[in-house]
Amino acid sequence: MPAVPVIAIVDDDEEVRIATGSLVRSLGYTARIYTSGRAFLECHDAPVPDCVLTDVQMPGMSGLELYQGLLARGSTVPVIFMTAFPTNRLRDTLLAAGASDFLKKPCDGAEIIRSLHRALHTGTRST
Amino acid sequence: MHARPKQAREVSMDARLVAGPSALGTGDEGRGRLRGLGALALGCAAALFLIDAFTPLEGAVAVLYVVVVLMAARAFERNGVIRVAIGCLMLTAVAYLLSHDPLDRDSALLRAFVSLAAIGVSTLLVLRNQATATILAEQAELLELTHDPIFVRAPSGIATFWNRAAEDLYGWRRDEVRGRRVHALLRTVFPDGEAAIRAELMRTGRWEGELVQSVRSGAKVVVESRWSLQRDARGEPVAILETNTDITERRRAHAALVQSERRYRTIFDSARVSILQQDWRAVRAALDALPAETRATLGTYLDGHPEMVRTLRRSVTIVEANAEMRRLIGAGEEAAPPRTLDAYLPDDEPTFAASLAALARGDAFFEGETAIRTLSGARVPILFGITFPSEPGGFECVLVFAVDITERKQAQEALLAVQAELAHAARVTTLGELTASIAHEVNQPLAAIVTNAEAALRWLRRDVPDLMEAASALRRVVASGTRAGEIVSRIRTFLAKAPPPRDWIDLREMIDESAQLLERELARSGVRLMRELASDLPAILGDRVQVQQVLINLMINAVQAMATVDDRPRRLILRVAADAAAVRVTVADNGAGIPDEVVEQVFRPFFTTKPDGMGMGLAICRSTIEAHGGRLWVSGHEGPGAAFHFTIPTTPGRRS
Numbered sequence: 001m002p003a004v005p006v007i008a009i010v011d012d013d014e015e016v017r018i019a020t021g022s023l024v025r026s027l028g029y030t031a032r033i034y035t036s037g038r039a040f041l042e043c044h045d046a047p048v049p050d051c052v053l054t055d056v057q058m059p060g061m062s063g064l065e066l067y068q069g070l071l072a073r074g075s076t077v078p079v080i081f082m083t084a085f086p087t088n089r090l091r092d093t094l095l096a097a098g099a100s101d102f103l104k105k106p107c108d109g110a111e112i113i114r115s116l117h118r119a120l121h122t123g124t125r126s127t
Numbered sequence: 128m129h130a131r132p133k134q135a136r137e138v139s140m141d142a143r144l145v146a147g148p149s150a151l152g153t154g155d156e157g158r159g160r161l162r163g164l165g166a167l168a169l170g171c172a173a174a175l176f177l178i179d180a181f182t183p184l185e186g187a188v189a190v191l192y193v194v195v196v197l198m199a200a201r202a203f204e205r206n207g208v209i210r211v212a213i214g215c216l217m218l219t220a221v222a223y224l225l226s227h228d229p230l231d232r233d234s235a236l237l238r239a240f241v242s243l244a245a246i247g248v249s250t251l252l253v254l255r256n257q258a259t260a261t262i263l264a265e266q267a268e269l270l271e272l273t274h275d276p277i278f279v280r281a282p283s284g285i286a287t288f289w290n291r292a293a294e295d296l297y298g299w300r301r302d303e304v305r306g307r308r309v310h311a312l313l314r315t316v317f318p319d320g321e322a323a324i325r326a327e328l329m330r331t332g333r334w335e336g337e338l339v340q341s342v343r344s345g346a347k348v349v350v351e352s353r354w355s356l357q358r359d360a361r362g363e364p365v366a367i368l369e370t371n372t373d374i375t376e377r378r379r380a381h382a383a384l385v386q387s388e389r390r391y392r393t394i395f396d397s398a399r400v401s402i403l404q405q406d407w408r409a410v411r412a413a414l415d416a417l418p419a420e421t422r423a424t425l426g427t428y429l430d431g432h433p434e435m436v437r438t439l440r441r442s443v444t445i446v447e448a449n450a451e452m453r454r455l456i457g458a459g460e461e462a463a464p465p466r467t468l469d470a471y472l473p474d475d476e477p478t479f480a481a482s483l484a485a486l487a488r489g490d491a492f493f494e495g496e497t498a499i500r501t502l503s504g505a506r507v508p509i510l511f512g513i514t515f516p517s518e519p520g521g522f523e524c525v526l527v528f529a530v531d532i533t534e535r536k537q538a539q540e541a542l543l544a545v546q547a548e549l550a551h552a553a554r555v556t557t558l559g560e561l562t563a564s565i566a567h568e569v570n571q572p573l574a575a576i577v578t579n580a581e582a583a584l585r586w587l588r589r590d591v592p593d594l595m596e597a598a599s600a601l602r603r604v605v606a607s608g609t610r611a612g613e614i615v616s617r618i619r620t621f622l623a624k625a626p627p628p629r630d631w632i633d634l635r636e637m638i639d640e641s642a643q644l645l646e647r648e649l650a651r652s653g654v655r656l657m658r659e660l661a662s663d664l665p666a667i668l669g670d671r672v673q674v675q676q677v678l679i680n681l682m683i684n685a686v687q688a689m690a691t692v693d694d695r696p697r698r699l700i701l702r703v704a705a706d707a708a709a710v711r712v713t714v715a716d717n718g719a720g721i722p723d724e725v726v727e728q729v730f731r732p733f734f735t736t737k738p739d740g741m742g743m744g745l746a747i748c749r750s751t752i753e754a755h756g757g758r759l760w761v762s763g764h765e766g767p768g769a770a771f772h773f774t775i776p777t778t779p780g781r782r783s
Contacts, residue, residue: 015575015607022600023578026585026593057567084570105574109581 008049010034012058037066051119056083078119165202180222189219189242193249200253212250276371282364284308298343313340332356349375401452401529407522409442426484436480443468457501475696508536572611579603630671659702665777669755677748681714681771688718715770
């Protein structure tokens with residue numbers, strides 16, 4: 001039996017952060033919550049997550065910068081982006097950069113779940 | 128003495144000696160010599176008298192008095208000669224009376240009479256000769272006075288006369304020339320060879336032509352030379368008189384002129400600039416015929432007399448169009464360019480009238496931008512410049528330079544289109560940014576609500592429902608819902624609170640600025656803008672940008688309404704008047720007008736007659752004006768044309 005997947009959630013909005021964490025936990029996964037991209041990247045003692053669920057527009061470090069930071073250190077962990085202001089261009093940029101999925105807020109819980117499943121089953125775990 | 132004027136020596140440098148003491152330029156030396164000669168004559172006369180009276184010589188000694196008379200002729204003028212002659216006659220008579228008995232009628236008496244007759248006849252001859260010589264001297268003096276260099280030479284080429292002008296031109300004095308061959312001295316170059324000239328001179332007695340000679344300093348002069356041949360009684364050539372006119376300067380000026388003309392030709396023919404040489408004499412005459420006060424305000428005058436503009440356009444004739452201009456209007460080798468300016472200009476072309484006003488003002492130059500008509504009827508946009516002649520006689524050659532600016536125009540239009548697109552993009556971006564921030568603000572709580580609700584469902588659906596988790600998720604749904612509502616009302620409050628900008632608007636300035644913005648549009652559409660602004664306009668209070676947008680919108684509508692007008696000049700009238708309560712702006716066109724059945728609808732949103740129109744223009748204009756407390760309406764829709772009016776109430780206390 002495989003270990004319980006760990007999902008990292010990065011969002012500057014507390015309500016969204018907590019709600020997403022609750023949803024992830026309700027699915028039986030372990031949710032680890034970060035308030036910013038920097039907080040996530042600088043947390044070295046935690047094990048590498050199985051998937052990252054991050055907001056795009058955040059003060060300081062954007063979701064894209066977070067993703068670029070992960071790629072720069074050779075990570076292949078699947079990243080799902082969520083944004084309250086989706087544009088086609090942003091979507092194309094992120095998917096071209098290798099994003100696992102691009103979701104617009106507010107998004108259906110079922111959609112998040114489908115996206116998580118897809119990421120966990122096709123994504124390559126980095127070690 | 129030499130009485131025959133045909134002999135070379137008589138027209139010689141020694142003419143003064145022939146002519147006696149009255150001849151020109153007698154020097155001190157000559158005067159002394161003459162005085163000696165006079166004394167000698169008197170001495171001779173005294174000696175003869177003594178011999179005649181007191182020696183027993185039988186013979187006509189008294190005949191030798193003729194020598195005295197001849198000497199006197201050289202030394203004295205006419206009266207002196209006569210006195211000497213009378214003296215000689217008296218001495219002869221006295222000598223006869225002293226040595227002979229007056230009553231003897233012998234041969235001595237006869238000899239005395241012969242002597243008297245000889246003295247008398249020789250005196251008459253001498254006097255006549257002296258008169259002829261005087262005329263010659265006067266003629267020689269005239270030759271001296273003339274500005275043209277004149278010299279006389281013997282057929283051998285030796286100079287015999289050399290006037291002062293010749294001294295001035297050639298730098299050689301007459302005594303330096305004496306005895307020298309003139310053409311060798313002057314190193315004359317004969318264009319056709321000297322032999323040919325001599326042959327013609329011998330045949331006709333004259334020759335005329337141009338010669339190149341060298342003056343003393345070595346400089347070359349070009350002279351126009353006229354030769355006359357003098358022959359003696361037997362027909363033998365004795366002298367050649369040459370009159371030379373220095374044409375070096377004229378030659379140089381001519382050469383410069385030729386050079387200048389050639390340069391002009393080259394420019395005219397090969398310039399990549401279109402050039403029209405026009406004759407404006409009729410225009411100049413017509414303007415000069417106007418009263419001075421009309422000329423001073425010609426622009427206004429021509430506004431009221433379009434027929435005069437038309438007539439003057441027809442009176443400007445085209446002298447020549449260069450290759451570039453012919454290419455521009457599509458005139459090839461076979462199709463000649465039109466003969467009058469009228470054919471080049473579209474009807475109601477505004478810059479011609481403006482150029483007339485500039486000319487009447489006395490401007491030296493006029494430039495502008497317009498369109499000219501090609502032979503096929505197309506319009507080509509050009510930039511042009513007219514240089515008006517400075518002197519009244521120059522109006523037969525007025526040069527107009529023009530440059531085809533089609534490409535520039537297209538580039539400009541492309542640029543404007545890009546600018547418009549950018550402006551649009553900027554607006555969209557601003558709007559987009561606003562939307563993004565609103566969306567973000569609102570979507571975050573909505574996302575939280577949806578996710579929390581979904582999580583709550585999941586907690587409840589678990590095999591062992593986790594009621595605690597579900598309850599806290601639902602509590603967060605309520606909290607987020609409340610927050611979303613707060614955000615919406617905050618945005619509404621923010622938008623409602625933004626105060627509309629209020630500026631003092633100077634309508635005159637706004638109209639100038641709008642006319643400037645639409646200048647190209649007006650020119651391209653061939654629309655003439657006429658402004659009728661009241662002199663004393665109050666400033667109004669409002670949103671400058673919005674009011675200007677209304678004005679420009681109405682003006683563009685008016686221009687577009689006249690697009691199909693071909694039978695009359697396209698006129699756009701901008702009229703601004705004010706009363707105590709409000710300023711009233713009227714934008715009137717003479718276009719197609721508005722059909723009765725739609726006149727009520729033009730202000731409704733989404734009503735449009737334009738294929739790509741949104742139908743929002745007039746609706747927004749009306750709401751803008753109403754937001755300023757004014758009204759916007761249309762009148763005169765029965766045509767031709769329509770007039771849109773709007774009012775904006777005045778605020779007391781300020782005038783523009």
